[in-house]
Amino acid sequence: MELISKRFADTVVLFPQGRVDHATAEQFKAALAPHLAAGATGGGRLVIDMTGVEYISSVGLRVLMLASKQAKAQGCTLAVCGLQPVVREIFEISRFNLVLPVFPTLREALAALSTEALTAFGAA
Amino acid sequence: MLVRFWGTRGSIPVAMTSAEVKRKLVTALVAAAGRGLDTPGKARAFVEWELDFSVSHTFGGNSSCVQIDTGGPDYVLCDLGSGARVLGNNVLATGGPSGHRFHVFMSHLHWDHIMGFPFFMPAYLPGNHVRIYGCHDALEEAFRRQNAAPSFPVDFSRMGARIEFIRLEPERDYDIAGLRVRAKRQHHGGDSYGYRLEHDGKVVVYSTDSEHKQDDPEEVKAFVEFFREADLVIFDAQYSLADAVSVKEDWGHSSNVVGVEMCQLARAQRLCLYHHEPIFDDERIATLLAETRRLEEITRGDHRVEVQAAYDGLEITL
Numbered sequence: 001m002e003l004i005s006k007r008f009a010d011t012v013v014l015f016p017q018g019r020v021d022h023a024t025a026e027q028f029k030a031a032l033a034p035h036l037a038a039g040a041t042g043g044g045r046l047v048i049d050m051t052g053v054e055y056i057s058s059v060g061l062r063v064l065m066l067a068s069k070q071a072k073a074q075g076c077t078l079a080v081c082g083l084q085p086v087v088r089e090i091f092e093i094s095r096f097n098l099v100l101p102v103f104p105t106l107r108e109a110l111a112a113l114s115t116e117a118l119t120a121f122g123a124a
Numbered sequence: 125m126l127v128r129f130w131g132t133r134g135s136i137p138v139a140m141t142s143a144e145v146k147r148k149l150v151t152a153l154v155a156a157a158g159r160g161l162d163t164p165g166k167a168r169a170f171v172e173w174e175l176d177f178s179v180s181h182t183f184g185g186n187s188s189c190v191q192i193d194t195g196g197p198d199y200v201l202c203d204l205g206s207g208a209r210v211l212g213n214n215v216l217a218t219g220g221p222s223g224h225r226f227h228v229f230m231s232h233l234h235w236d237h238i239m240g241f242p243f244f245m246p247a248y249l250p251g252n253h254v255r256i257y258g259c260h261d262a263l264e265e266a267f268r269r270q271n272a273a274p275s276f277p278v279d280f281s282r283m284g285a286r287i288e289f290i291r292l293e294p295e296r297d298y299d300i301a302g303l304r305v306r307a308k309r310q311h312h313g314g315d316s317y318g319y320r321l322e323h324d325g326k327v328v329v330y331s332t333d334s335e336h337k338q339d340d341p342e343e344v345k346a347f348v349e350f351f352r353e354a355d356l357v358i359f360d361a362q363y364s365l366a367d368a369v370s371v372k373e374d375w376g377h378s379s380n381v382v383g384v385e386m387c388q389l390a391r392a393q394r395l396c397l398y399h400h401e402p403i404f405d406d407e408r409i410a411t412l413l414a415e416t417r418r419l420e421e422i423t424r425g426d427h428r429v430e431v432q433a434a435y436d437g438l439e440i441t442l
Contacts, residue, residue, distance in 0.1 A: 022338075022341065022344065025339070026339075055423070057338075057385055058338045058365055058369075058379070058381050058382050058385055059338040059339055061365060061366075061369070061381075062338060062339060062369045065366070065369045065370055069370075086422050086423075089418065089419070089422055090381075090419065090422075090423075092415075093380070093381065093415045093416070093418065093419045094364060094365035094366055094379070094381045095364035095365065095366035095367065096365070096366045098366060099366045099370060
C-alpha cells in the first residue's frame with residue numbers, strides 16, 4: 001500500500017486508500033514506518049486522513065495502535081481524521097475513538113494540532 | 125444438540141447490587157404505568173415481551189460452565205466455574221442423588237474455571253462418576269489442591285463419587301460421550317484450550333480465555349479452520365478491541381470485534397459472546413450485544429453470522 005503524504009508546516013498528513021484488513025495491514029504498517037521514523041527526529045505531528053478508507057479490520061486497527069504508541073514514545077503526536085461512516089462505527093464499537101485522537105475533518109485535526117499547519121493548509 | 129449456559133461471567137463471579145435491582149424496578153414500573161397489569165398473566169407477558177432484556181432479566185454472574193446436551197444419558201460440560209454448582213444441584217433435584225456420569229472438558233485451570241467443583245454436590249455422592257478431561261499437566265493437581273487445606277475444609281479424598289482425570293492431546297480427535305472432540309491450544313497465561321465438539325452433523329466450538337494475535341496470519345488461519353462452519357462459536361469477548369491490543373495486551377482475552385471477524389472468515393452460523401467482563405452491568409452487556417450485531421451487519425459479506433450474548437440460563441438448540 002502506497003501512502004500519499006503532504007506536509008503542512010510541522011505536520012505530515014498521510015492518505016491511505018481502500019481496505020485495511022488482513023490482506024493489506026502489513027503493507028499499511030510498512031508504509032507508515034518511514035513517516036514514524038522521520039517523526040522521531042523531527043518531533044513533529046502526524047495525521048492519518050482516513051477519507052479514502054472504506055473498511056478497517058482489527059489487524060488494521062492494531063497497526064494504528066502500534067503507530068500511536070511509537071509516536072508517543074518518540075514525543076510525536078499522531079491523530080486520525082475523516083472517518084467514513086462505517087469506519088467511524090468500527091472505531092466506536094472497538095473503542096478506538098477513546099484511545100486515539102479522532103477528528104471529523106483534516107481541518108479540525110490540524111486546528112487542534114498546529115496553528116502553523118492550519119495556516120499552511122489554508123494557504124494551500 | 126442443546127447448549128445450556130450455567131455460568132457466563134469472566135474472571136470472577138458477580139452478583140447484582142441492590143442499586144441495580146432498584147434501577148430495573150423503577151424502569152419497569154414507569155414502563156408499566158397505565159397498562160392495567162392487574163393479573164400475574166398480564167404482568168408476566170409484559171415482562172416477557174415488552175421490557176428490554178437488560179431490564180427484565182440479568183445476564184447473570186456465575187463463572188464459566190456450559191453443558192452440551194446431545195440427548196445421551198451422560199452429562200457433557202465445558203469448565204467447572206461457579207455455574208457448575210447450580211448445574212449439580214439441578215441434576216440432583218431432577219435426577220436423584222446417584223447414577224450420573226459427567227464428562228467435563230477443561231479449558232484451563234485458572235481459579236474461575238475450577239471454583240465450582242468444591243460445591244458440585246454430585247461429586248460428593250457415591251454412585252456418581254465424574255470424568256475430567258484436559259490438556260494441562262497439572263489437571264489433577266489443580267483440583268486436589270483446591271479441595272484441601274488451607275483453601276477448603278473438605279478434602280478431595282472425601283468426595284464420594286468416582287473421579288477420573290484424563291489427559292488429552294491437542295489437535296487430535298477423540299470420541300467421547302457420543303461427541304467427536306478436538307482440543308486446540310490458545311493464547312492465555314499458562315495456556316488454555318478450546319474445544320470443537322461435533323455430534324450428529326452439528327458443531328459447537330467452546331473457545332474461552334483466548335487472546336487472538338491477529339497480526340499472525342498462520343494463527344488466524346488455524347483458528348478459522350478450528351471455527352470452520354460451526355453452528356455455534358462460544359467466544360471470549362471480555363475486552364474491547366482497543367483494550368485487548370493496548371493496556372490489556374497479553375492478558376489472554378479477546379474482543380467482540382475479533383469474534384465477528386473470525387466467525388465471518390470461518391462462515392460460522394452463530395457467535396455467542398461469552399466470559400463477560402465482571403465490571404459490566406446488564407445494561408452494558410446489552411449495549412455490547414447491540415454494537416456487535418451492528419458490526420456484523422455493516423461488515424457482512426455474503427454470509428450472515430447471528431450474534432448472541434450468553435447469559436446464565438440461556439439455552440440454544442442447534
